Amino acid sequence: MAxxxxxxxxxxxxxxxxxxxxxxxxQQQSDYIxxxxxxxxxxxxxxxxxxxxxxQRWIDEFEHHQVLVFTAQIFLNLVDHNYFxxxxxxxxxxxxxxxxxxxxxxxxxMSRHYRSCHxxxxxxxxxxxxxxxxxxxxxxxxxxxxxxNTYRARVASSSNREESNRCGTSAQVEHIYYLPxxxxxxxxxxxxxxxxxxxxxxxxxxxxxxTEQKAERKKIEHDLAKVMRTTDYLGLNxxxxxxxxxxxxxxxxxEYVNLPRLKHYLVNLTFTGYELGIYGLFLAAExxxxxxxxxxxxxxxxxxxxxxLFNNSLERIDCLVNDxxxxxxxxxxxxxxxxxSSKVLNLFHRIKNDVDKDNLGRCIVFVERIYTAIILSQILxxxxxxFLPRNKNCLKIKYLTGPRAxxxxxxxxxxxxxxxxREFRTGEIxxxxxxxxxxxxLDIPQCNLVFRFNKPPNxxxxxxxxxxxxxxxxxxxxxxxxxxxxx
Numbered sequence: 001m002a003x004x005x006x007x008x009x010x011x012x013x014x015x016x017x018x019x020x021x022x023x024x025x026x027q028q029q030s031d032y033i034x035x036x037x038x039x040x041x042x043x044x045x046x047x048x049x050x051x052x053x054x055x056q057r058w059i060d061e062f063e064h065h066q067v068l069v070f071t072a073q074i075f076l077n078l079v080d081h082n083y084f085x086x087x088x089x090x091x092x093x094x095x096x097x098x099x100x101x102x103x104x105x106x107x108x109x110m111s112r113h114y115r116s117c118h119x120x121x122x123x124x125x126x127x128x129x130x131x132x133x134x135x136x137x138x139x140x141x142x143x144x145x146x147x148x149n150t151y152r153a154r155v156a157s158s159s160n161r162e163e164s165n166r167c168g169t170s171a172q173v174e175h176i177y178y179l180p181x182x183x184x185x186x187x188x189x190x191x192x193x194x195x196x197x198x199x200x201x202x203x204x205x206x207x208x209x210x211t212e213q214k215a216e217r218k219k220i221e222h223d224l225a226k227v228m229r230t231t232d233y234l235g236l237n238x239x240x241x242x243x244x245x246x247x248x249x250x251x252x253x254x255e256y257v258n259l260p261r262l263k264h265y266l267v268n269l270t271f272t273g274y275e276l277g278i279y280g281l282f283l284a285a286e287x288x289x290x291x292x293x294x295x296x297x298x299x300x301x302x303x304x305x306x307x308x309l310f311n312n313s314l315e316r317i318d319c320l321v322n323d324x325x326x327x328x329x330x331x332x333x334x335x336x337x338x339x340x341s342s343k344v345l346n347l348f349h350r351i352k353n354d355v356d357k358d359n360l361g362r363c364i365v366f367v368e369r370i371y372t373a374i375i376l377s378q379i380l381x382x383x384x385x386x387f388l389p390r391n392k393n394c395l396k397i398k399y400l401t402g403p404r405a406x407x408x409x410x411x412x413x414x415x416x417x418x419x420x421x422r423e424f425r426t427g428e429i430x431x432x433x434x435x436x437x438x439x440x441x442l443d444i445p446q447c448n449l450v451f452r453f454n455k456p457p458n459x460x461x462x463x464x465x466x467x468x469x470x471x472x473x474x475x476x477x478x479x480x481x482x483x484x485x486x487x
Contacts, residue, residue, distance in 0.1 A: 001122075002039065004090045005066040014090035015062055017121075018069040019106070021096055023047065023414040024421055028443055029095065030069040040064065045071045047414050058083045072105035079113050086113050089121040097125030098132045100150045110150055123153045130155060134457065174478040176350070181341035182274045191328060192278060192338065198320050199270050202313050206263050209309055213259070224248050259306060262292070262313060268371045277340040278332075279382075280375045282325040287374075289314075289321050340379065343480055347376075347451055348383045350478055351431065354449060355394045362424060363449040365433045366456075373399040376453070377433040397431040398423070400438055452479040 007013030018033070020026055023045045030043040042065035044050050051074075062068065062084055068075075078084050086092075100106045114120055131143040144155045186192050224244040231237040265288050273281030292314055332338040336345065347365065354360040365380075367373050377399040384395035400420045401412050417437070423429045425444055432438070456479075 001091055002037075002066075005039070009059075009063050009088065014088050014121075015065070016067045016091045016093070017075060017089050018067060018093040019072045019075055019095060019109075020069065021072065021099060022437070023071060024418055024438075025095060026069050026071055027418060030067075032443075033067055033069070037067075039066045041066075042068045043070075044068065044074050045414070046074065050074055051077070055081075055083050062088075072109070076105045076109050079109065086117045086121065087119040092121040092123055094123070094125045094151070096127055097151065098127045098129055098147065100147060101132070107150055110152070114152065120152075123151050125151050125153060172476045174476055176346050176478050176480050177483050178342040178346055178480050179483050180274070181277055181343075184342060185277070185338055186274070189338065191331075195278060195281060195320060195324050195328065196270060196273060198316060198324060199266055199273075202316050203263060203266050206259060206266075206309060206313065209305065210260060210263060220244070220248050259309065262310070265291075266313075268369065271369065272371050272375055275341060275372055276344055276375060276379060277338070278325060278328050279339040280341075280344070280379055282321065282329055283375050283378050284371060285317060285321045285325060289317050292317065340383075343453060344376070344379060346480060347453060348380060348387075350449075350451065351380070351384075351395070352388060355388055360394065360430060360449070362427075362444050362447040363431045363451065364438065364444075364447060365431065365451045365453055367433060367435060368454040370401045370435060372453070373401050373433045373435055377431075380431060380433070395431055396429050397433065398429050399433040401435045402437045448475045450475075450477045452477065455479070455481065 001016070004014045005016050009015070018029055020029055026043045026045050030041045033039065034041045042061055044061075058078060079086055094100075094106055097106065100110075114123075125147070130140075130147050133143075135143055147153075148155055186196065224241075224247075227237055227241045227244050231241045269281065269284050269288065272284040329339065340348075351360065351363060354363075365376065367376060377397050380395065381397050384397070388394055398420055400417060420429065420432070421438070424432050427446070
């Protein structure tokens with residue numbers, strides 16, 4: 001089909017458009033096409049400022065490039081504004097096409113523009129799983145029909161086992177069993193439970209106030225909505241509307257934002273402790289302590305009760321970090337089964353085993369939450385420095401999450417994400433602790449170990465993460481399974 005895109009748009013030529021979900025995949029797919037073809041490739045995503053480009057700039061881009069790789073929303077905006085008509089596309093490629101439900105960009109593009117196009121492009125959807133949802137085997141046929149209906153296409157897969165083995169991944173799935181930290185350690189050690197009980201007591205003290213504030217917010221929103229229905233924004237009820245708007249703005253900028261956020265942090269602390277052990281709880285609580293002390297959260301709280309709650313919470317977090325957890329860590333400094341959960345020890349033992357055998361190429365550790373990724377990367381660095389040969393400098397660890405990573409000093413921008421992935425490709429990093437943000441599409445040929453720290457939420461997640469183990473030899477995907485799930 002390349003002959004159709006070599007001609008100028010002015011002479012009736014067409015263009016191939018490749019749509020992806022993330023900025024990292026724009027870079028990866030455009031580089032791959034550039035290396036393996038003689039076609040001119042353009043790449044487009046929000047950080048390039050493309051939302052501000054005028055129509056003539058887009059005309060020039062489509063004239064100059066033959067294959068154009070977009071984050072999906074950018075291309076949808078172009079078609080919505082008629083900057084480039086769909087009939088001038090000869091092939092429309094959807095990467096990770098199982099994302100095609102509801103108001104998703106892929107589904108919107110097909111329903112809003114493809115159906116009415118008089119000369120529609122051919123469609124190529126790429127995916128390892130036909131559904132992003134958690135479905136039963138009985139729902140598989142319907143999922144296949146749904147995706148076919150969305151893309152006006154047919155679902156097809158390779159029937160040649162030899163070809164699949166040659167082109168696909170061959171990671172060996174392993175099951176590693178663990179005892180939950182809460183059951184293994186906390187239930188048998190009252191001193192450890194003191195730390196978790198402290199967090200729980202702070203949460204209990206916050207809850208009545210938050211319930212009261214939630215009711216207050218509903219009342220303010222109701223009053224504002226009532227006025228909005230009767231004002232013309234010129235003169236009628238304008239003063240009343242302005243007064244309610246000011247009340248609503250002040251409320252949102254004050255205690256209702258900061259104290260629920262504190263509750264969210266505390267809930268994550270408890271999860272992190274049960275997930276990683278008291279050393280992980282200490283690192284997370286210490287990080288939260290720094291964030292709360294360095295932020296201006298207290299200045300924004302306007303009522304005395306909210307200020308008092310915030311100060312009391314901070315005092316108890318100080319006690320948790322400086323007294324309770326530090327003492328527990330000192331007392332148990334050589335008792336690693338108390339310091340770390342069995343999940344952490346399983347992971348480290350597996351990495352250490354590969355290091356001892358000189359078999360650690362690249363390792364991705366998939367976790368469920370942003371907090372876990374940040375703290376687990378610190379724990380692995382600590383254990384590596386303590387137990388692995390210093391002369392090998394063997395563990396080079398960083399974490400990669402979505403843009404909502406707001407604990408710590410690093411903002412997870414798209415530019416920083418690309419930097420981390422580049423360092424992982426070149427070997428500057430060999431252990432990457434990541435959330436699902438890199439499950440889809442990341443191509444690292446040297447990656448031979450994909451470790452699922454948490455159970456995958458659905459089959460799509462399982463397949464996508466397994467596909468990151470791209471090494472042709474000795475690739476494996478260990479998955480941790482709770483002993484409790486066996487009974």
